[in-house]
Amino acid sequence: MKLGKAEPSCIAAVVFLAVMWTICGRGSAEGELHWQSPKKEQMRVRLIALAAAYPRSSFFANQEVFVAEKQLGEGEWRLVKLVYGYLPYQPPLSEYGLNTRQCTSLVP
Numbered sequence: 001m002k003l004g005k006a007e008p009s010c011i012a013a014v015v016f017l018a019v020m021w022t023i024c025g026r027g028s029a030e031g032e033l034h035w036q037s038p039k040k041e042q043m044r045v046r047l048i049a050l051a052a053a054y055p056r057s058s059f060f061a062n063q064e065v066f067v068a069e070k071q072l073g074e075g076e077w078r079l080v081k082l083v084y085g086y087l088p089y090q091p092p093l094s095e096y097g098l099n100t101r102q103c104t105s106l107v108p
Contacts (some may be wrong), residue, residue, distance in 0.1 A: 044071040044103045045082060050094050058088050066093070071103065 045068045052065040063085045069077040084093045 044105050046103050047098050048100060061085055061087055064092055064094055
């Protein structure tokens, strides 16, 4: 099989693509993100009950799911789901005991 000379149009196309790749490069997708960064705020919650406690892992992060009340104002509360994530060497939140009368301030 004989290799022939490359067509000038093929060489021009390859050079054009190489130049465009160099000029444009790999653009980041930051301009396409439509969500905002998460908003962090201090809130006061009261734990009501433990909804789900999955088996503990000695290697991966663990989590517990609680039903809690979030304080909106003086005497105004809303039910929320609170997911507590912890590492294997940290104690779970349920080991501290559930005191339904105590309000806890959570700071991010």
